[in-house]
Amino acid sequence: MVESPDGEVRVGVLRPPGRRRALRRPWRRAAGLPGTVGVTLLGAVLPGSGFLWTGRRLLGVLVLVPALAVAGFSAWYAGRDLRAALDLVLDPARLKVAVWVIVVALSAWAVTVYLTYRQVRPVDRPRWTTWVGHLFVLALVVVVGTPFVVAAQYARVQADLVETVFTDNETSTVPTDVTEKDPWGGRDRVNVLLLGGDGGAGREGVRTDTLILASIDTATGKTVMFSLPRNMMYAQFPEDSPLHDLYPTGFTGYGDPASYMLNAVYREIPLLHPGVLGRSTNEGADAVKLAVGGSLGIDVDYYLLVNLAGFQEVVDAIGGITVNVNTRVAINGNTDAGIPPTGWIEPGPDQHLDGFHALWFARGRYGSDDYERMDRQRCAVAAIIDAADPLTLVRRYTELAAAGKEVVYSDVPQRLLPAFAELALRMKDAKVRSVVFKTSEQFFSGDPDYDYLRDTVATALDPVRRPGRRGDPSRPRSTKDSCAYDPVVPTVS
Incomplete structure (x- = not known):
């Protein structure tokens, strides 16, 4: 029994606010945990669709339309052609913008997923389902968001790398007649x-x-x-x-x-x-x-x-490189000064070398000449490409x-x-x-x-000048593959 402001006495049943909302949307009580999970997943795949499902049409449209626009523009921008993708990954300014876009978009998406879950979860629910629901949302955000976090990190690192190596690198001998449209200045x-x-x-x-x-x-x-x-x-x-x-x-x-x-x-x-x-x-x-x-x-x-x-x-x-070592390679040592090596890389096929040993494999010159070292350097470069x-x-x-x-x-x-x-x-x-x-x-x-x-x-x-005759030093010759395993056997006298 309730007395109204005008003095009229009315008889009725009072319901708490949450109960009234539940009666207006009775499906929330019937959906249970499976329904909550399904609609939350739908809202994660298409941000805003969960709000549409719950009847919040305006909010759903305000979220869904910008999300589709950002996703569509990103796919178009990166997938137009190879040059567009290269322009993105090799331009520090664009990479930094991309980092912020990823961070803001990911944050907005995570908030949308959580709010979608809050909208669709049953009002009357056991306490354990609340914990399970929050853990589910957290796991969903982590699983889906981790690749984007990694992408943002890589974009930041790439921008830093390009700026470090290719900025403030002016030399007086670079061509001055090149442009982005004609990067070779008309040269063949x-x-x-x-x-x-x-x-x-x-x-x-x-x-x-x-x-x-x-x-x-x-x-x-x-x-x-x-x-x-x-x-x-x-x-x-x-x-x-x-x-x-x-x-x-x-x-x-x-x-x-x-x-x-x-x-x-x-x-x-x-x-x-x-x-x-x-x-x-x-x-x-x-x-x-x-x-x-x-x-x-x-x-x-x-x-x-x-x-x-x-x-x-x-x-x-x-993680290291794998090479064939055909002859012993010295670590340290100086032939001219009579300083002996401090160690050796022993011969053997498919040897996995860490950075320290790979460095000496490529640069060691004790007991060998420059041309042998040049062969090893070529093998080391090939091994890096393979790895x-x-x-x-x-x-x-x-x-x-x-x-x-x-x-x-x-x-x-x-x-x-x-x-x-x-x-x-x-x-x-x-x-x-x-x-x-x-x-x-x-x-x-x-x-x-x-x-x-x-x-x-x-x-x-110049192919016109190249006769291709025997003995021509510029003509490719069939040479022994120095990177294959073919150990040098010492001669015993």
Whole structure:
């Protein structure tokens, strides 16, 4: 019995607010836990649909329409074509935006899922179902949200990697006539100098003991790689370079002859002639690009330096590499100084090496020559490619990116990265030829015939000039696979 404000007495049954809501939506009582789970899952798959199910049409539309719009735009943006995807993953600004979009969208989705569950769960329910329901929502958010959290983390790491390696990397020898629309400046080939050194860019004491020039056909991806010995003397500089005025007969000078080998150009030129090449964040890279280009008679467009001191971190990041070891490889040691090794990598097939042993497998020179080491380096690179399968890259990407920041240096402009990524995909399916300048009747690293080098390079790059006759140094030959297991048996006398 209730008295109204106007004094009229009414008789009725009072019900609590929750009870009244339950009577207006009696299905909530009948649905039980299975129904709650089903509608919550529907709301997770199509955010807002759970609200529509409960009769909250306006709220459901306000959630569902933006969710579909974001999902549709994201799928369209990333799936338009390969170039669009590359633009995204190689642009730090877009990656940072993507991180925030993922975080905000994931947070909004998680709140929507929880509110959907709150809307559809029965009003009259045992206490244990409340705990089970909350645990279910938490598990659903964790399972579905974890991949997106990982994606956001990878996007952040990728943005940091691109900014570290490809930002503030100005050199005075990069092409100036390139754009995003014409990344090669009308050239048929792009020439990239691959360097392996024992230190980081800009540090004193760096020697580039590995020097390989990759000349890539920009249309087909066909590549010719020219390997130069580290101890090549009297490197030539282009006639229009200030270094040619300083070294008209080639890179040389007084003192230790080792200071005037090709592998010393990176270190010595910035120390002897700072600022001679103009504005640059890496004068050593500029100098060695000019030295290689002048010696081979072609322009070197860009460089990529891999710090061998950080090579160990990369191998550890991918879980090690597997190689065939055909001869004992020394750890430490110096043949010239008479310093014995501190250990050995013993011969054997399919040996799994961690970063430390892989580094010495690639760089060990005690009791062997530079050309044997070059073969091992090629095998180590091939082993890294084999080990870096997609699953490994996904699982260990964070560690790889962190190691890459300390290992790789380059002057490739950031805006050209998508074009280089597309070119790399063409290279993967194209033919790769190698020209290695070893000691022969035509070539001696202590006193090179540079006319011979330039003619060899021109012949290798020009199919019209390349006769393909026997004895042609640029003609690919069938050679023994140095990466196969074929142990060297010591001769007993």
